[in-house]
Amino acid sequence: xxxxxxxxxxxxxxxxxxxxxxxxxxxxxxxxxxxxxxxxxxxxxxxxxxxxxxxxxxxxxxxxxxxxxxxxxxxxxxxxxxxxxxxxxxxxxxxxxxxxxxxxxxxxxxxxxxxxxxxxxxxxxxxxxxxxxxxxxxxxxxxxxxxxxxxxxxxxxxxxxxxxxxxxxxxxxxxxxxxxxxxxxxxxxxxxxxxxxxxxxxxxxxxxxxxxxxxxxxxxxxxxxxxxxx
Amino acid sequence: xxxxxxxxxxxxxxxxxxxxxxxxxxxxxxxxxxxxxxxxxxxxxxxxxxxxxxxxxxxxxxxxxxxxxxxxxxxxxxxxxxxxxxxxxxxxxxxxxxxxxxxxxxxxxxxxxxxxxxxxxxxxxxxxxxxxxxxxxxxxxxxxxxxxxxxxxxxxxxxxxxxxxxxxxxxxxxxxxxxxxxxxxxxxxxxxxxxxxxxxxxxxxxxxxxxxxxxxxxxxxxxxxxxxxx
DNA sequence: ATGGGCTTGTGAACGCATTCTCAAACCCGA
DNA sequence: TCGGGTTTGAGAATGCGTTCACAAGCCCAT
Numbered sequence: 001x002x003x004x005x006x007x008x009x010x011x012x013x014x015x016x017x018x019x020x021x022x023x024x025x026x027x028x029x030x031x032x033x034x035x036x037x038x039x040x041x042x043x044x045x046x047x048x049x050x051x052x053x054x055x056x057x058x059x060x061x062x063x064x065x066x067x068x069x070x071x072x073x074x075x076x077x078x079x080x081x082x083x084x085x086x087x088x089x090x091x092x093x094x095x096x097x098x099x100x101x102x103x104x105x106x107x108x109x110x111x112x113x114x115x116x117x118x119x120x121x122x123x124x125x126x127x128x129x130x131x132x133x134x135x136x137x138x139x140x141x142x143x144x145x146x147x148x149x150x151x152x153x154x155x156x157x158x159x160x161x162x163x164x165x166x167x168x169x170x171x172x173x174x175x176x177x178x179x180x181x182x183x184x185x186x187x188x189x190x191x192x193x194x195x196x197x198x199x200x201x202x203x204x205x206x207x208x209x210x211x212x213x214x215x216x217x218x219x220x221x222x223x224x225x226x227x228x229x230x
Numbered sequence: 231x232x233x234x235x236x237x238x239x240x241x242x243x244x245x246x247x248x249x250x251x252x253x254x255x256x257x258x259x260x261x262x263x264x265x266x267x268x269x270x271x272x273x274x275x276x277x278x279x280x281x282x283x284x285x286x287x288x289x290x291x292x293x294x295x296x297x298x299x300x301x302x303x304x305x306x307x308x309x310x311x312x313x314x315x316x317x318x319x320x321x322x323x324x325x326x327x328x329x330x331x332x333x334x335x336x337x338x339x340x341x342x343x344x345x346x347x348x349x350x351x352x353x354x355x356x357x358x359x360x361x362x363x364x365x366x367x368x369x370x371x372x373x374x375x376x377x378x379x380x381x382x383x384x385x386x387x388x389x390x391x392x393x394x395x396x397x398x399x400x401x402x403x404x405x406x407x408x409x410x411x412x413x414x415x416x417x418x419x420x421x422x423x424x425x426x427x428x429x430x431x432x433x434x435x436x437x438x439x440x441x442x443x444x445x446x447x448x449x450x451x452x453x454x455x456x457x458x459x460x
Numbered sequence: 461a462t463g464g465g466c467t468t469g470t471g472a473a474c475g476c477a478t479t480c481t482c483a484a485a486c487c488c489g490a
Numbered sequence: 491t492c493g494g495g496t497t498t499g500a501g502a503a504t505g506c507g508t509t510c511a512c513a514a515g516c517c518c519a520t
Contacts, residue, residue, distance in 0.1 A: 006433075009477060015429040019408070033497065042410045045497095046479055053499055061498040062486035078429050079436025086428075093327035100323045101424070103408070109428050148431055171438060172431040174424075178249070178333070180272045188434040190427050194331070197420050198316075198339050199245040199308050201378055201402040203236075204418040206309025208401060239507060263467065275467095276509055283469055291468040292516040 006077070010051045016041045017048070018074045024067050033064035085112035087146040087170075089161040090153030091121055091131050094176055098152065099126045112144040117157070134164070141168035148172045155179035162189075236307070240281045246271045247278070248304045254297050263294035315342035317376040317400075319391040320383030321351055321361050324406055328382060329356045342374040347387070364394070371398035378402045385409035392419075 006014075020040035024032060034052070038045040052058060052065070055077050059065045075081055088095045091114050098104070099111050114126060117134035124131045132140055140146070149165035151158050151173065158177035165173055171187040178196075183189050236244075250270035254262060264282070268275040282288060282295070285307050289295045305311055318325045321344050328334070329341055344356060347364035354361045362370055370376070379395035381388050381403065388407035395403055401417040408426075413419050 097323035097327035
C-alpha cells in the first residue's frame with residue numbers, strides 16, 4: 001500500500017500543504033479536514049486526500065488530520081528533517097538576492113557557499129559569506145557537504161556550471177539561467193525561468209485583449225451582427 | 231483545424247522552442263526539422279510536431295520548418311509582437327534583482343514601475359527607475375499602461391498587492407512571494423516559489439540517499455542477504 | 461516524368477493525474 | 491451499547507497530455 005513512488009504531481013504539492021499546515025499551527029489549529037486543507041492550499045479536497053494517502057493513512061475518519069503529526073510526516077517524506085547545504089554558482093543580481101534571502105533557512109536550507117568566476121568579485125562578501133573561486137568548486141562542495149547547486153549564471157555559463165556541479169558529486173540542481181542544460185539521468189534538475197513565465201502570461205493576456213476587442217466590435221455592430229442570424 | 235485553444239502544456243513549451251530557434255538564427259540556421267528542434271529544446275520530436283500543429287501548418291514535409299517564419303509565428307501566438315509594461319511590487323532583494331535584470335527587455339518586456347509601501351524606500355532609485363508609493367499603484371498602472379504585475383513582497387503582503395493590482399485593471403500576475411494568493415477567474419496568475427523548488431529537490435535527494443544506503447548495506451551483507459533466497 | 465528518401469501532420473493508443481463516489485471507520489451523545 | 495453525523499481512503503470513471511505509427515506530401519536525382 002505505502003512504499004515506493006509518490007507521483008511527481010503529488011510531490012510538487014506536498015510543500016504547499018506543508019506551508020498551509022505550518023500557518024495553521026501558528027494559529028493554534030490542532031486538527032484539519034481535507035476540505036479545510038484543500039481550501040488553504042488552493043486545491044480540491046479529493047486531491048488532498050489522494051495525495052496524503054500516498055504517504056500512508058495518517059488521518060482519522062470522521063475527524064480529519066492532526067496538524068502536528070501531518071507536518072512531521074510530510075517533512076519526513078520531503079527530507080526536511082535534515083538540513084541541506086546549497087551552493088550558489090554565479091553571484092550577479094539574482095545570486096546576491098538569493099544569498100540574502102531570509103526564510104531560505106526557515107525550512108532547513110542553508111547557503112553554504114557562493115562561487116563566481118569573475119576575479120573582480122572573488123573575495124568580496126555577501127552577508128557573512130565570502131565569494132569564492134569557481135575553479136575551487138569541487139573542493140568547496142566536498143568540504144561543506146553541499147548537496148544542492150543553484151545556478152544563477154548568465155545563460156552561456158550555465159552548462160559549464162552544471163558540469164562542474166555534477167563532477168563535484170552534486171545531484172540536485174536548481175537552474176535560474178535562461179538556458180537548457182543537460183545533466184546525467186541520476187541528477188535531479190529543476191528550472192525557474194522568469195522570461196518563460198512572462199511569455200506564458202503574455203499569451204493569455206493577448207488572448208484576453210483579442211477577446212475584449214471582439215466584444216467591443218460586437219457591441220458597436222450589435223444589431224447588424226444579430227440581424228444576420230434571424 | 232486552427233482556431234481556439236492551444237493546450238496549456240503546449241503554451242508553456244512555446245517559449246522554449248522560441249529560445250532554441252533564436253539561438254539557431256544566430257548560428258545562421260535557416261531550416262530546422264522537428265527532430266533537431268526537439269533536441270535543442272530538450273523534448274521529443276512528436277511533441278514538437280503536435281505542439282506546432284496547434285498553431286497551424288507551418289512546416290514543409292520532407293524539409294522541416296523555416297526558422298525565421300516559425301519564430302514569427304510563435305512570437306505572434308505568444309503576443310510578443312508587442313511590448314508589455316510590467317510593474318514590480320515590493321522592492322526587496324529580489325525586486326531589485328529583477329529590476330536590474332538585463333534580457334528582461336530582450337523579448338518585449340519592460341519594467342515600467344517599481345512600487346513599495348516602505349516610506350524609507352520611496353523616492354530611491356534602482357537603475358533609472360524611481361521607487362514610487364504603493365498607494366499610487368492604480369494611478370501609475372493606468373498612466374504607464376502596465377499590463378503585468380510582478381509581486382516580490384514578503385508573503386504577508388502578497389494578497390494585498392494582488393488585490394491592488396487587480397483593482398488597477400491588471401489581469402496578469404507573476405507571484406514570487408511564498409504565499410497562496412486569490413484572484414478573480416479572469417486574472418492569469420503564475421507563481422515562482424524558490425522554497426517549493428528546493429523542497430522538491432530535497433525529496434528526490436533524500437530518496438537517492440536512501441537508495442544508496444540500501445545499496446551500501448546490500449554490499450556489506452551481500453552473501454548473507456542472497457543466502458536467504460536460495 | 462518518375463521513384464526514392466525525408467519529414468510533416470494527425471488519428472489512435474496509451475498512461476498519468478484528477479475527480480467522482482461511496483463503503484468503512486471514527487466520534488459523541490443519549 | 492447504539493445510531494447519527496462526519497470524514498477518510500480508495501476503486502472506478504473521466505480527462506488531458508504524451509507517444510506511437512503511418513499516410514500524405516515535398517524535394518531531388520536520374
